[in-house]
Amino acid sequence: MTNNNDQLYITKVINGDTNAFAYLVDNYKNMVFSLAFKMTKNREEAEEISQDTFIKAYKNLPNFKGDSKFATWLYRIAYHTSLDNLKKNKNNNNTFEINEITFHQIQSAETILQGIARKERSKVMDKCLQKLPTEERSVIWMFYYDELSLKEIIEIMGLSEANLKVKLHRARKRLLTIVKDNLEPEMIENYGRK
Amino acid sequence: MGENKHIKELDAFAKKYVKEIEQEQPSFDFTKNLMQKIALESSLKVSKTKALISKKGWFGVVLALIATLCISF
Numbered sequence: 001m002t003n004n005n006d007q008l009y010i011t012k013v014i015n016g017d018t019n020a021f022a023y024l025v026d027n028y029k030n031m032v033f034s035l036a037f038k039m040t041k042n043r044e045e046a047e048e049i050s051q052d053t054f055i056k057a058y059k060n061l062p063n064f065k066g067d068s069k070f071a072t073w074l075y076r077i078a079y080h081t082s083l084d085n086l087k088k089n090k091n092n093n094n095t096f097e098i099n100e101i102t103f104h105q106i107q108s109a110e111t112i113l114q115g116i117a118r119k120e121r122s123k124v125m126d127k128c129l130q131k132l133p134t135e136e137r138s139v140i141w142m143f144y145y146d147e148l149s150l151k152e153i154i155e156i157m158g159l160s161e162a163n164l165k166v167k168l169h170r171a172r173k174r175l176l177t178i179v180k181d182n183l184e185p186e187m188i189e190n191y192g193r194k
Numbered sequence: 195m196g197e198n199k200h201i202k203e204l205d206a207f208a209k210k211y212v213k214e215i216e217q218e219q220p221s222f223d224f225t226k227n228l229m230q231k232i233a234l235e236s237s238l239k240v241s242k243t244k245a246l247i248s249k250k251g252w253f254g255v256v257l258a259l260i261a262t263l264c265i266s267f
Contacts, residue, residue, distance in 0.1 A: 025225045033220040051228055106203050126215045144212035172204040
């Protein structure tokens with residue numbers, strides 16, 4: 001299941017070529033760092049978590065069976081290392097209440113977002129994503145940004161399929177609520193024009 | 195039906211706009227620093243587990259002992 005290039009470098013590392021690990025690090029460092037950063041919201045902590053993740057992966061590489069993709073296996077380590085860090089630092093989550101979403105609100109948020117330049121839109125969305133509780137933020141990031149399948153996320157987070165689907169739906173609704181709240185003045189103006 | 199459409203629209207919304215978020219990158223020398231750390235840990239591991247007398251060494255000691263015994267009798 002692991003891509004051939006990854007497997008080639010994994011075998012090299014297991015056979016004692018430590019430097020071959022750099023290939024795997026270069027390939028996956030952005031993915032690992034982004035997840036850690038999204039979860040902790042702190043660059044220094046994310047950097048440390050990413051280092052720990054790769055060191056753990058290096059030490060446990062002989063135990064990697066190749067049943068799943070190397071990326072999924074690594075993602076799992078990164079996710080749990082980030083969670084441990086959050087527990088250690090007791091980062092508190094301020095939860096946003098989920099309001100009922102209407103079609104009009106979705107369309108209205110889209111209209112506003114479309115009117116913003118892409119770079120600015122990306123910042124607005126990132127800011128809104130940061131306001132989600134850690135677990136929901138992680139689910140959204142894995143599913144929509146890294147495009148992991150439900151099966152892969154289940155493997156990483158250790159959730160049941162039903163539980164994951166509920167979390168995903170709740171996360172989407174909460175995200176839209178946050179976006180809506182952030183764009184509220186523009187939305188009211190937009191509504192008034194209709 | 196309405197609820198399903200609702201899920202679909204939210205899904206389309208998230209798909210479209212989350213993907214636009216820019217991915218953060220670790221520090222420029224992340225790989226270099228990490229590989230130095232790994233190299234250090236590997237060398238520590240090797241020196242920790244390395245036996246003072248190797249298998250070949252023990253074989254030589256035993257052989258020398260047997261030879262000494264043979265010569266003395």
